[in-house]
Amino acid sequence: MFSKSCEYGLRAVIFIAQQSHLGHKASLTSISQAVDSPPAFTAKILQQLVKNNLIDSSKGPKGGFFMAPEAMKNLTLEAVVSVLDGDSIYTNCGLGLKQCNDKKPCPLHFKFVAIKEELQAMLQNTTLIMLVNEMNLDRFHLKR
Amino acid sequence: MFSKSCEYGLRAVIFIAQQSHLGHKASLTSISQAVDSPPAFTAKILQQLVKNNLIDSSKGPKGGFFMAPEAMKNLTLEAVVSVLDGDSIYTNCGLGLKQCNDKKPCPLHFKFVAIKEELQAMLQNTTLIMLVNEMNLDRFHLKR
DNA sequence: TCAATAAAGGACAATTTTATCCTATATTAA
DNA sequence: TTAATATAGGATAAAATTGTCCTTTATTGA
Numbered sequence: 001m002f003s004k005s006c007e008y009g010l011r012a013v014i015f016i017a018q019q020s021h022l023g024h025k026a027s028l029t030s031i032s033q034a035v036d037s038p039p040a041f042t043a044k045i046l047q048q049l050v051k052n053n054l055i056d057s058s059k060g061p062k063g064g065f066f067m068a069p070e071a072m073k074n075l076t077l078e079a080v081v082s083v084l085d086g087d088s089i090y091t092n093c094g095l096g097l098k099q100c101n102d103k104k105p106c107p108l109h110f111k112f113v114a115i116k117e118e119l120q121a122m123l124q125n126t127t128l129i130m131l132v133n134e135m136n137l138d139r140f141h142l143k144r
Numbered sequence: 145m146f147s148k149s150c151e152y153g154l155r156a157v158i159f160i161a162q163q164s165h166l167g168h169k170a171s172l173t174s175i176s177q178a179v180d181s182p183p184a185f186t187a188k189i190l191q192q193l194v195k196n197n198l199i200d201s202s203k204g205p206k207g208g209f210f211m212a213p214e215a216m217k218n219l220t221l222e223a224v225v226s227v228l229d230g231d232s233i234y235t236n237c238g239l240g241l242k243q244c245n246d247k248k249p250c251p252l253h254f255k256f257v258a259i260k261e262e263l264q265a266m267l268q269n270t271t272l273i274m275l276v277n278e279m280n281l282d283r284f285h286l287k288r
Numbered sequence: 289t290c291a292a293t294a295a296a297g298g299a300c301a302a303t304t305t306t307a308t309c310c311t312a313t314a315t316t317a318a
Numbered sequence: 319t320t321a322a323t324a325t326a327g328g329a330t331a332a333a334a335t336t337g338t339c340c341t342t343t344a345t346t347g348a
Contacts, residue, residue, distance in 0.1 A: 203345050207345070
């Protein structure tokens with residue numbers, strides 16, 4: 001469904017949000033341990049998110065990745081997916097055709113559209129702060 | 145969403161069903177032209193489908209791939225996806241965790257379950273004969 | 289029976305995705 | 319100001335997926 005990069009990115013962002021909510025910055029090391037992802041690879045992914053202003057970072061001792069409280073309210077999963085995987089999940093044809101749309105559809109086009117719209121809506125309607133609040137119920141995990 | 149193999153396989157199967165409905169066998173050449181897929185690669189995919197008895201084939205001149213009318217009524221897209229991609233689309237965690245289930249869920253588990261079940265239901269409820277009949281309205285295409 | 293046609297399948301090649309390594313640069317605290 | 323810590327980013331490497339090539343085997347029709 002998502003690329004590995006996107007999976008790691010989503011897990012990392014959720015962890016960073018958790019930590020930011022507690023007033024902590026998250027170092028690369030702590031992130032890749034918490035979400036069980038390869039550190040160097042995770043670094044690249046986080047760099048992309050920083051460059052696109054989805055999250056913040058600071059260098060040096062006591063540095064790390066973090067999010068401002070406001071950012072957490074506004075940042076959706078959809079934004080993360082969009083940066084890391086583009087919008088191909090929503091727009092690409094389920095059968096892999098390059099030209100597939102309402103005018104010139106593949107046989108499954110309309111069936112897929114419904115499902116993809118639901119996925120997109122779910123990602124758009126889920127903000128990081130929502131997840132952080134739900135996670136306080138802590139039945140949830142991000143690792144393995 | 146699906147692997148390339150699965151995309152080609154689905155397109156090929158739909159074309160074979162169309163042709164079988166018209167009483168024709170579909171040669172590898174005709175299939176890969178009709179659905180715009182690499183012939184040798186498509187051959188491998190079709191071999192898998194034959195081996196799993198989703199479609200039939202015959203060798204020699206006038207040979208090719210085909211489906212019995214009954215098979216067409218029973219064969220679902222889900223069966224094709226299952227052979228080519230396994231059930232990972234339905235069962236895998238959206239965040240890539242190996243252990244993610246109702247008991248020990250990732251933060252997005254329940255949101256994803258709903259969407260994946262819908263996808264699975266759609267594939268299970270769509271038989272090849274249904275597609276062939278709809279395709280007679282011929283606004284639909286399988287190529288490019 | 290022979291030639292042509294077509295699928296079966298093993299070996300291998302290219303491409304894309306995933307992942308690592310290493311150096312540079314910035315920042316903090318002592 | 320220096321040592322330690324941490325992100326940034328280029329160059330490579332490994333693994334998985336996608337795709338090709340070539341030989342074998344089966345079947346049909348003349």
